[in-house]
Amino acid sequence: MKISQKAAALSPSLTLALTARAKAMKADGIDVVSFGAGEPDFDTPEFIKEAAIEDLHKGLTKYTAARGTPDLLAAVCETLKRDYAMEYEPSQIVVSAGGKHSLFNIFYVLVDDGDEVVIPAPYWLSYPEQVKAAGGECKFVDCGPDQGFKITPEQLRSAITPRTVAFVLNSPSNPTGAVYTKDELLALGAVLKEFPKVTIISDDLYYKLVYAPAEFHSLPALMPELRDRTIIVNGLSKAYSMTGWRIGWSAGPKAVMTAISNLQSHSTSNITSFVQRAASIALRSDHAFLTGWRETYDRRRNLLVDGLNALPGVTCAPPPLGAFYAFPDVSGTYGRNIQGIEVTDSMTFAQAALEKALVSVVPGVAFGEDRCVRLSYATSEEAISKGLGRLAELLKS
Ligand SMILES: Cc1ncc(COP(=O)(O)O)c(C=O)c1O
Structure with missing residues (x-):
């Protein structure tokens, strides 16, 4: 075959x-x-599980909007406001079956055959395969232990070519645990400002798992001028211990998020209906x-x-x-x-x-x-x- x-x-x-x-x-x-x-x-915390069990009993077992229920989209917007100090509208959010699915959708809608994506190495191992699946090529940049596993502004500048469509930033990182400081992000942002055609994919799946003296910082929150070409990827897998629930979300400019929503509406459609209220309860919780x-x-x-x-x-x-x-x-x-x-x-x-x-x-x-x-x-x-x-x-x- x-x-x-x-x-x-x-x-x-x-x-x-x-x-x-x-x-x-x-x-x-x-x-x-x-x-x-x-x-x-x-x-997974009990109060989150209870919400899903309740909804299952209530019969919330039918299709929802492909990008997520209005309640869950609102909860993601509130999360962005609370944790990133950024304003988003529901039309800028898509909820997918895990951060992995969000990323797959993003590469699919950004990348044409032959386009390049800059990926600092070490990297989370699904990025290269997802880029390839979308027809793209990966431009790996070696960022070894001697440089704290982080890409430098000079490395980023020399990795970008006329074919570059995206740059993947993952902080905190899987597999290295590296966390970019505010100044390091600002320096990378200054380079990215020189290349307006490059979309920034910020994979923040581990943003709540950061240890002193490190702090989580988000590039588009630090540099509002980059917001209109940044897509944030996050989800409930790691911070809420909900890996098997398969709930991820992405947030970005309306046009690209509409393209992602269209794609998802013809592939997986909505994530499981009876986990969506539980997810919004998790996001709105006190996180004690x-x-x-x-x-x-x-x-x-x-x-x-x-x-x-x-x-x-x-x-x-x-x-x-x-x-x-x-x-x-x-x-x-x-x-x-x-x-x-x-x-x-x-x-x-x-x-x-x-x-x-x-x-x-x-x-x-x-x-x-x-x-x-x-x-x-x-x-x-x-x-x-x-x-x-x-x-x-x-x-x-
Ligand atoms: C850096 C990174 N991004 C994304 C994901 C995907 O997470 P999810 O389980 O929500 O699909 C993972 C999972 O291991 C990860 O480590």
Whole structure:
């Protein structure tokens, strides 16, 4: 059967085989410590779940407007006002099936065949595949640990060509946990002002998970002159521990949001009807639950970062300041034979960790940085200590 060139060009997940192996080992009763989670380990707060259960019982089980109910769109506008100090109208919002779906829609409506999208590396691994699916080409910019995993204004300027249609900014970042400061954003914004045809895609999925002294800042909030070409992507997956609910939203200029709404109306249409009021209740809540979560993540983060820095050949610097990932440079172990495994890159490091220490980490090559591996601290302190102990034993051997 014929498969389109666009679909055939998509890469299978590099990490799939390793993740599948870790899962199979766990299923066989092997005590694997997993640092692989890309989602919070807390339960969705009860008051949010109750709202969805109520609506299901009430029979709110039919189609809604494709872009979301008026109530949910209003709740997103209120969120933008409260957290970004920006005014948006419901006609500028589309609610989609997760931030991933929002991003897919955005690339689809922005990118024509051959257009370029500037993506700082390390990057969240779906960006390149989504750009390719839309017919575009990725212009990766290497932003290694030596520069705090952040793109510099000079790098951004030299990456933009006449074919560039968009620039992806993800702060706090998955996989690095890097958070751009206000001044860094202003400096990037100054470059972007020189290139009026470039749309800024600001992926803010982790904006509520930021640790002192870092603070979340939004480029279009800092530079109103960039608002008419910025699309904000956010959602409930990470901040509210609602990854399985599939609720994301995007906000931007009316014309592009209308195009996204049109696209979505012919693909998935509305997100599940009976989660929409629950989502608006979550967005309008006092977010009291987040204080405890953030403190817990912060403790785990310190535990993990200190433990990683104590491992031979491993450096976790600068420390992550947001999200729930550490992205240490493990290249100091490359060239070693660790218990029979030649460690030469992030894949073989992850393989040695899994096979020889029963610790599952995600190879950095999946995120465009082969010197590093990703460890999620959305897991208990007990598991973090146990995993670190095992890695210490492994790397001593
Ligand atoms: C940086 C980033 N953007 C977007 C997403 C998509 O989130 P969602 O689960 O809402 O689709 C993720 C999920 O891992 C992410 O890490």
